[in-house]
Amino acid sequence: EAGVAQSPRYKIIEKRQSVAFWCNPISGHATLYWYQQILGQGPKLLIQFQNNGVVDDSQLPKDRFSAERLKGVDSTLKIQPAKLEDSAVYLCASSFDSGRETQYFGPGTRLLVL
Amino acid sequence: GENVEQHPSTLSVQEGDSAVIKCTYSDSASNYFPWYKQELGKRPQLIIDIRSNVGEKKDQRIAVTLNKTAKHFSLHITETQPEDSAVYFCAAYGSSNTGKLIFGQGTTLQVKP
Numbered sequence: 001e002a003g004v005a006q007s008p009r010y011k012i013i014e015k016r017q018s019v020a021f022w023c024n025p026i027s028g029h030a031t032l033y034w035y036q037q038i039l040g041q042g043p044k045l046l047i048q049f050q051n052n053g054v055v056d057d058s059q060l061p062k063d064r065f066s067a068e069r070l071k072g073v074d075s076t077l078k079i080q081p082a083k084l085e086d087s088a089v090y091l092c093a094s095s096f097d098s099g100r101e102t103q104y105f106g107p108g109t110r111l112l113v114l
Numbered sequence: 115g116e117n118v119e120q121h122p123s124t125l126s127v128q129e130g131d132s133a134v135i136k137c138t139y140s141d142s143a144s145n146y147f148p149w150y151k152q153e154l155g156k157r158p159q160l161i162i163d164i165r166s167n168v169g170e171k172k173d174q175r176i177a178v179t180l181n182k183t184a185k186h187f188s189l190h191i192t193e194t195q196p197e198d199s200a201v202y203f204c205a206a207y208g209s210s211n212t213g214k215l216i217f218g219q220g221t222t223l224q225v226k227p
Contacts, residue, residue, distance in 0.1 A: 042217030
C-alpha cells in the first residue's frame with residue numbers, strides 16, 4: 001500500500017515569511033497527526049485530526065500555526081509568520097483510527113528559517 | 115504532565131554485541147508502547163510495540179520488555195549489525211483515548227563493524 005505522502009521535502013524561508021506543508025495520509029486512515037521534530041529531539045505532536053475534526057491541538061502555537069483537513073483526507077499545516085525557532089522537520093502521520101493504533105509516518109518536510 | 119524519559123542518549127557497540135535502551139513513563143494509565151527506528155534523513159518506522167497486558171514481546175533479534183509497576187520499558191537488540199545504526203525512539207500513549215503519543219528524546223545507536 002502507498003505510504004503517507006508529504007510535500008515539499010525541503011523549504012528555506014526567511015523569518016516573518018509564511019509557509020505551508022501538505023500531507024496525504026494512507027488511504028482509509030481516519031486519523032491524521034502533525035508532529036514537529038527539532039534536531040536531536042523526539043517528535044512532538046502539534047495537532048491531531050479525526051476525519052475532519054480536531055481532536056487535540058493543545059501544543060499548537062495558535063498565534064502562528066494553523067492546520068486544516070477540510071474533506072477528511074489531505075491536510076495542510078501553515079506557519080505565518082515564521083520564527084527562527086520553527087526550524088525543524090514537520091512530520092505527518094496517519095493511523096486507521098485513534099487510540100492505540102499504529103501510526104505511520106511520512107518522510108517529513110525539513111524547514112529552515114533564516 | 116505526561117513525560118517519557120529515554121536513556122542513554124548515545125550508545126556505541128561492536129557488531130555482534132547486544133544493545134539495550136531504557137525508557138520510563140509518567141502516566142500510569144499508558145497502555146501502549148511503540149518503538150520507532152529513524153535512519154538519518156528518513157521517516158520514523160515502527161519496529162516493535164507492546165501493550166500493557168504483555169510483559170515481553172520478541173521479533174527475531176529485537177525484544178521489548180515492560181514493567182508496569184516500575185513504569186519502564188526497554189528495547190533489546192541482540193547480535194547487532196551495522197544496519198542497526200540509527201536513532202531509536204520509545205513512545206507511550208497518554209492517558210486519554212485519543213492516541214496522543216509522547217516520545218522519548220531518542221538514542222543514537224552506532225554499531226561498529
